[in-house]
Amino acid sequence: MLIYLQMLETPEEKSLFEQIYLEYCGLMFHVAYEILHNEQDAEDAVHQAFVKIAENIKKIDAPVCPKTHSYVVTIVEHQAFAFTLTEFSGIDISKIKDANQLVCFSQSNRLWFFFSLLYPFLLVLPFSTSYIDDYKNQLLPVYISRTSRTIYYVSKLVASFFGTFLIIAVPFFINLILCNVFLPHNQNTWLGEYQMGNYFRQLLGTNILYQTSYTKMPFLKIFLYSPFLYNFIYLLIFAAFSGLLASFTLSLSFLYKKVNFFCSYPCLQPYSCLEYMIPIYFLVQ
Numbered sequence: 001m002l003i004y005l006q007m008l009e010t011p012e013e014k015s016l017f018e019q020i021y022l023e024y025c026g027l028m029f030h031v032a033y034e035i036l037h038n039e040q041d042a043e044d045a046v047h048q049a050f051v052k053i054a055e056n057i058k059k060i061d062a063p064v065c066p067k068t069h070s071y072v073v074t075i076v077e078h079q080a081f082a083f084t085l086t087e088f089s090g091i092d093i094s095k096i097k098d099a100n101q102l103v104c105f106s107q108s109n110r111l112w113f114f115f116s117l118l119y120p121f122l123l124v125l126p127f128s129t130s131y132i133d134d135y136k137n138q139l140l141p142v143y144i145s146r147t148s149r150t151i152y153y154v155s156k157l158v159a160s161f162f163g164t165f166l167i168i169a170v171p172f173f174i175n176l177i178l179c180n181v182f183l184p185h186n187q188n189t190w191l192g193e194y195q196m197g198n199y200f201r202q203l204l205g206t207n208i209l210y211q212t213s214y215t216k217m218p219f220l221k222i223f224l225y226s227p228f229l230y231n232f233i234y235l236l237i238f239a240a241f242s243g244l245l246a247s248f249t250l251s252l253s254f255l256y257k258k259v260n261f262f263c264s265y266p267c268l269q270p271y272s273c274l275e276y277m278i279p280i281y282f283l284v285q
Contacts (some may be wrong), residue, residue, distance in 0.1 A: 004017060004021070004050050004051065004053075004054045005017065005018070007051070007054040007055065008054060008057060013057050013058075016057060016060065016063055017053070017054060017057055019063035019064070020053065020060065020063045020068065020072065021050065023063060023064055024068075024069070024072045024073075025046070027072075027073070028046045028049055028050075028072060028073070028076040029042055029043065029046050031073055031076050031077060031080070032045040032046050032049075032076050032077075032079070032080045034113060035077065035080040035081065035113050035114075036080050036083060041080075041083055042080070044083065045076060045079040045080040045083050046076060046079075048079045048082075048083075049072070049075045049076040049078075049079045052075050052079070053072060053075060059071075081114070098183075098227070099179045099180045099182075099183035100179070100180065100227035100228055100230075100231055101227075102179055102183055103172070103175055103176050103179050103231055104171075104172060104175045105172050105175075105231075105234070105235065105238065119242075122164070122167055122168065122242075123164060123242060123245055123246045123249065124246070124249060126163055126164065126167060126246075127156075127159060127160035127163050127164060127246055127250060128160065128246055128249040128250045128253065129253065130156065130159075130160070130250070131156055131250060131253045131254060132253045140152075153254065156250060157247045157250060157251065160243070160246050160247045160250045161243035161244065161246065161247045162243065163243075163246075164239075164242050164243040164245075164246035164247075165239045165240060165242065165243040166239075167242075168238065168239040168242045168243075169235060169236065169239035172235050172238075172239070173232075173235060176228070176231055176232065176235065180228060219233060219234075
């Protein structure tokens with residue numbers, strides 16, 4: 001703490017910083033670790049965050065209040081995210097994982113944490129409340145007068161499905177392409193190397209010294225011989241699942257027109273939604 005206190009000028013600022021440090025140090029480490037999944041990296045991110053806090057100590061009025069809580073959490077999140085951008089800086093290219101192992105929809109990628117926070121909003125905000133908005137703005141009679149009620153409902157569901165499908169699929173597909181263009185194809189995976197016999201034996205369950213459940217993994221042969229195609233297929237499945245979930249949420253609004261929160265609730269727990277899709281891909285991560 002002495003390093004930070006030396007950056008401050010007045011006793012009041014030092015006292016305020018000391019209270020902030022004691023109050024939020026543990027929380028900041030927890031937030032950083034949730035993003036980086038590495039204790040050393042999390043400690044470095046927290047250190048940089050405290051440096052920023054010391055530099056901007058005059059912006060803080062009280063050590064313990066919701067505003068200060070949000071401020072310190074935001075700073076440490078920014079520092080942790082910045083740390084992920086320099087993750088491979090100075091590392092030998094042979095030690096970097098293969099491009100198809102580092103796509104954003106891999107749980108081992110640190111950016112997955114940020115996506116998991118945005119995921120429920122990506123499902124709900126674009127389309128799932130459109131029917132409620134039409135109802136509140138008294139537009140339903142106008143639309144239904146031009147077509148049948150059934151066609152109106154079906155068109156809403158179809159638009160919700162394909163719209164959400166594109167929202168999820170397009171960014172991940174761009175990420176998949178960029179990873180394969182700019183990251184190395186060194187065949188270095190979490191379980192070894194693609195062409196090593198032991199790697200195949202671990203996945204196929206023929207290694208007598210290693211018990212595995214990988215033999216039941218969907219599309220195992222595709223993963224073994226074309227990881228890019230495997231990622232692409234998983235991307236399509238995940239996007240389709242997201243589209244169905246968004247359409248389901250929209251369908252709830254047909255029944256509960258006046259309760260936005262209730263209709264959105266199935267999508268407000270990102271991990272509970274994602275856990276059903278993750279095992280298909282992350283079984284081999």
